[in-house]
Amino acid sequence: MASNRMDRRTFLQVTAAGAAATAVVTQTGCLKYFEKGDGSAPPPLEVATACELCPNKCSVLAVVEGGVIRKLNPNPENPKSRGMLCARGNAAVKQVYDPDRLKQPLIRAGERGEGKWRAVSWDEAFDYAAKKLSEIKQKYGPEGTLWSSTEGFQEIFFKNLGSAFGSPNIVRHPTLCLASVNLAYSATFGTVPSFDLLNAEYVIMSGANRFEAIITPDTMDLIGSAMQRKAKLIYLDPRFTVTAAKADQWFPIRPGTDMAFILAMLNVIVGEGRYDKEFVATYTTGFDKLAEHVAQYTPDWAEKETGIPARDIVHIAREFADAAPRAVYYAGRRSSWYRNDFQMRRAQAILNAVVGNWDREGGMVPNAKIAMGEYLFLPWDDPKAGRVDELDKNFPLAAKGDGVYLKLRENVLAGKPYPVKGWMVYKQDPVNAMPDQAATLRMLKGMDFVGVIDIAMSDTAWFADVVFPESTYLERTDPIEAMPGIWPAVVFRQQVVKPIHDTKPNLEIVQGLAKRLELSDYFDYTMDQWVEAQAKDLPVKEPFEYLKKHGVLGIAEPKYGGTLTPDHRFVTKSGKIELFSERLGESGYDPLPVYKPPTDPRPGEFRMVLGRKGTFTHANQTNNPWLHEFYPENSLWLNPKPAANMGIKTGDMLEVSSMAGSVKIKALVTEEIRPDCVFMLHGYGKLAKWQSLVYGVGASDAVILETAWDEVSGNAAFHETFVKVRKV
Amino acid sequence: MAEKTKKRYALVIDSRKCINCKACVVACKAENGVPVGKFRNWITEERRGTYPHLLATFDPEQCQHCQNPSCVRVCPTGASWQREDGIVLVKFDDCIGCRYCMIACPYNARYFREDEGVVDKCTFCVQRVDKGKIPACVETCPSKVRLFGDLDDPDGALAQMLMTRRYLTKKSETGNGPQLYYLL
Amino acid sequence: MQTIEWGFLIVNYLFLGGLSAGIYFVSALATYLQEDGQPAYPRIARYGAMIAPWPVALGSFLLIFDLGNWYRFYKLFIHFKWQSPMSIGSWLLLVFTGVSFLYFWAWLPEEARKALFAKVPKRLAFLNRFDVDLSGWRRFLGMLGFPFSIGVGIYTGVLLGAVQSRPFWNTNLVAQMFLFSALSTGTAALILALSVNRKELDFKQLRFLYTLDICFITIEFFIVLPYLIHGKLSVLAVQDALKLILGGPYTFVFWVVFMLLGLLLPLGIELWEMAPAFLQKSAVHHNKRLASGAALLVLMGGYVLRYVFVYAGQVSAFK
């Protein structure tokens, strides 16, 4: 790790958080301690809260000294975060003291995306936004507005504002993320279970890169069991990820063929009668149809599709069945992969079902949830207009509340079935999160009004008319959040320090807008009232006080087998686990997963695949100096074989282009990817100058990703893009 | 105080569990105000093989709090010193910034602080350890790769572990007596 | 994190320290050797005494300047760490610099001294108390300084050699290498001083310097040689370290600039200059250009040697 003399910028960053000072204290301080006993400074106070830098919501103990956040420590009381904080969680301090962050409300002064801003008072920002939204309501009706957001404790207020405003167009991140996997498991089990990786003895993961894409407690449980030789880990991924490096076996599967692998496993397990006969008989329907269906999918056939040797498939299938019920084929989280993703996940679910790992220790466990109260606010009437993404027509089975993002963008751009001219965004960066950035920018520019609520100047905010700076999570109190799982918990995010800039928590932003939109009646409560209402039913004495003190209430003892009574009704049409799904059939989809081979990239083309790094969340945090320094710039992974053919060396500047667009990015020639794939890290090549560390550095994958989605769930299909690579 | 009762602090490291997530590095930055671009701890990556036969390993590294620390030996002012419990520290007030200790450290575990004109390094988080807590990097790790404790405590977790597990130490040939024990 | 912490300031410091040590040593020798009660080589002695203190003074200044906290340098002298070469070295330097200034004073010509004190303003009359004649002490001071000059010469090598973490340095030959390089650069400096001097060359004294330098260079050569041989035959870490000058980035500088131009070529020149003196008992060739050329090459060689060691050494490490 080469270190160099500190340049001015980094020096400023050091001093920015008063870090330089603290370090001196560290060394001489310990000396003083040694000589004169501890210093006279007032004891630092510890505030229990919950991390916000990714969906895991780990519990944090924030150490505050003289009003400054000194350190964020993990809170071991949380049974999900298992006493850890990842790199991002630790770097959250920098989010608060980041010189680049949003410091006050802004109104656009120049062209959209030009970056000319006018700092304004909250009143002016609210008035302006309310005026614009009302005008749009006048002209196009409430359905002329779009309210998009990504999960977060205060997201509910934002969604409610959209609904109260009368818009049917609430769209959330799931159809960029996990809609297909959720839908597939619901279609099969009537619910989306968790996987007991702490006790599993045989784990198959296809492209669930758990050791870089951190999910609690799965990441920690799996590394423990795998490395202590408790569990065998089989990993399928076109890239040699950290998870691949830790796996007992890694197969660089041919992209888009996971279903072939799964069906062949089923073929073996069913054919050799290795499935859990009793379980199948008691709890499932459609086994005979399944048996008949999978007979065609032989291991030899699958070998041709996947590139995984037939004998390995057979071997894995047998080991898997023998290890059951302590065997899981892990569902995966980001299932925004291919057009047939839903059916591929269905095949997983079915495979898991037939070996009978359902609701068993070391298997697949329906989520437990800690019961919690809720604040009863004044309800509003349902929107008159239908959704602009025409969900019922296009995706009858998709989750109504979330919408389908890409179909929505298509319709908005086409102005059908009706025009949408206002866009409010909360805690989301669609400019980078959606494929085909050009289309997203067209959509932004087509709007009469765009309002963004963020903590940083995201690329989306960069194209907004009004930017509302929310206080960072360490500066605000959020609602209590129930975290379902095998180890369920409720976590509480409470304010650690007062806002250091002119920012507000989302609730106050929503209320500020509501007031001017004459919707205040629906939001006439305070955060405390809301939280107390939630807390009151919790199974502890003085629940609110308890949460303030502990920050989390968790259940450390998992319960298994609650659903394993013959009379248990699964939330499916048949009340059983549906191997064969009539409901799918009725909606015009394959009731059993039918394999469709993917097309291969033409010569000279590569399939673009996506993936995470442990140090960043999505397109976010690459501008955090404590994380950025690990990967200052992204580059294009390219296998040495094709690289040699094209005379490309690491560091060469490349032009990577698809039908959606093209970017310039440096090459990283590495053995750690299939010769027919390329990969680049998300979150670089930012358009917003206020992302100073990554503005124009590297490239944004969103520019070249083409638009495609899974036909059933509408989930984005991010891995369907072929790119051309050229040395420039 | 910790350093009066005879102790010998050390780390046992199970690198196989390391997922190169950098949490320990950032935790150290935050806990000890390590400047951007400087590191008290880091992850050494080894990558080998040709597709599809590949290997990647990750070794967390930091100051070894050596038994015979060459950094302390060469320090002309005594600014670099070692506590009875083995923790090697720098008295900033006595450090003239000659950087001889950096050159003398076989593990390159020290860094120069331009802002202070002194040399800095891993302190085993004395400020935490002396209050009975464990170091920041040890605590925050998702896979609990590091085990911190007292070697001289015969029935402590460390001693036990080293009695029953095979391990290696790095660059022992320098005679520094490294105190990071890497499990095999 | 591997970093180059010691740069040119340190190279200069090591070079200048050695230079003074060498000059002092030769000058003191010239004072010590007597012919009928008088120094055998008066001019060498005087020039040496006049020059010796300055390089080391400058070098120490550079060292202090290189510190992260230069104003804390005094801390070097409120601690004594017998295990720290730098601590010992600092004390050595302090004493040596002191002695060499006294020695300078002792050799300062009467009239020069008087001229100096003539300038002292009334207010500072007390300064005149320092107007003392030490010329009687020259021989004593010279001998007193011997051990310190050698000490300083060796120290510049020990500073690096005593670092077991850097295989490139950590051999028992580096100290000697630096000592004899120091002596030879010192001698060269005096050769230069004598030959650039307007007056025609003084064969006797020049021959003395040549003889010394030829010895120093030869010994240095026979230290560098085993350094390389031992290295190649040593443990892997040392072998790897040597790769830095055997094919590595410092190969050219070491072999061409140091070995060839800085060591062997001047040796050759000096031998050629001395040839007549060896063969028939006559004077040396007296070629000012050659003499000063050889001297300059030696000085350059000495500097490059330290450059290579300071830089390559820091890069070398155990695997």
Ligand SMILES: Nc1nc2c(c(=O)[nH]1)N[C@H]1C(S)=C(S)[C@@H](COP(=O)(O)OP(=O)(O)OC[C@H]3O[C@@H](n4cnc5c(=O)[nH]c(N)nc54)[C@H](O)[C@@H]3O)O[C@H]1N2
């Ligand atoms: N190319 C590509 N696209 C992807 C993915 C990919 O891997 N590659 N991943 C997909 C997946 S799985 C997902 S879940 C989505 C995620 O898509 P996004 O939700 O857009 O993810 P982020 O990039 O994290 O953007 C989050 C935004 O919220 C802001 N933010 C963070 N904290 C707060 C807060 O407390 N308050 C407010 N108001 N704002 C905050 C951040 O500054 C950032 O601008 O992306 C999807 N799209």
Ligand SMILES: Nc1nc2c(c(=O)[nH]1)N[C@H]1C(S)=C(S)[C@@H](COP(=O)(O)OP(=O)(O)OC[C@H]3O[C@@H](n4cnc5c(=O)[nH]c(N)nc54)[C@H](O)[C@@H]3O)O[C@H]1N2
């Ligand atoms: N550090 C960190 N952790 C995170 C997040 C983060 O941003 N950063 N985000 C969180 C969120 S919102 C989500 S959704 C999850 C996402 O976590 P994951 O579901 O693990 O998703 P990715 O990290 O995108 O990993 C997808 C992997 O699939 C591989 N892949 C691509 N095509 C194929 C294929 O055809 N077959 C197979 N078998 N593999 C393929 C890619 O190479 C990549 O390694 O992570 C969560 N955790």
Ligand code: SF4
């Ligand atoms: S995984 Fe990391 S970023 Fe996500 S919540 Fe936990 S600590 Fe925060």
Ligand code: SF4
């Ligand atoms: S925190 Fe643990 S797993 Fe992550 S890099 Fe450090 S040692 Fe490895």
Ligand code: SF4
């Ligand atoms: S590792 Fe280096 S810095 Fe740490 S004690 Fe050993 S020699 Fe000193």
Ligand code: SF4
């Ligand atoms: S830099 Fe400071 S600690 Fe290191 S040797 Fe010099 S004085 Fe000692």
Ligand code: SF4
């Ligand atoms: S022990 Fe403390 S100082 Fe040392 S590396 Fe870990 S966190 Fe940093």
Ligand SMILES: [Mo]
């Ligand atoms: Mo996601």
